[in-house]
Amino acid sequence: MGFTLFRDVFMFTDKRLIIIDVQGLTGSKIEYKSMPYKNTSRFSLETSGAFDLNAELKIWISSEDLPLVSKKCNKSSDVYEVQRYLAARVM
Template sequence: MGIISGLMGNASEVDIKKIQDEFEPILADIEKVEKAYRLVRDLFVFTNKRLILVDKQGATGKKTEYHSIPYKSITHFSVESTGHFDLDAELKIWISSTSMPIDKQFKNDKSIYEIQKTLAHYMFK
């Protein structure tokens, strides 16, 4: 998937070498990026230790929130596929000690299934 796909609300896989270099200041010495997906301006970054959700904020995207979630803190997640009238797919991730899930919207089923498969892989390690 390419840039156009990402802008359309479909997650696209990102070059992990680029992300590793970009995230060097916030990664632990023993941590490495293993997979990354871009969803419009946001990122899902899977390291060998945690999931980092990156939320670019504002018109310019200069303000950035890094939400760090150790895999052991994820209690469960759900995927909702698109329907006839609801064209958005949805991924919800619940973290221990929180009642409300993290909710991410996608424009198609294909990209959401790839991310949920990667999430399941790291949760069950």
């Protein structure tokens, strides 16, 4: 399963989450993150409201206090499908 958030790409495989984070104005700087589900300690999903059109996905790794991933999702992304997928993989 995969989806695009603005310029970033999220790919959910059976063993890990791969994030391609396009940075900068020109998009020439790209960060690749590969996170095994076994290292994911928790996640949260804040859905959009009437005035806020974006949902927010946060993913924590191991015992970190701050989330490693914190991304805004637009309405075109099926955030509930992402939540179901992560809930099935994160133990």
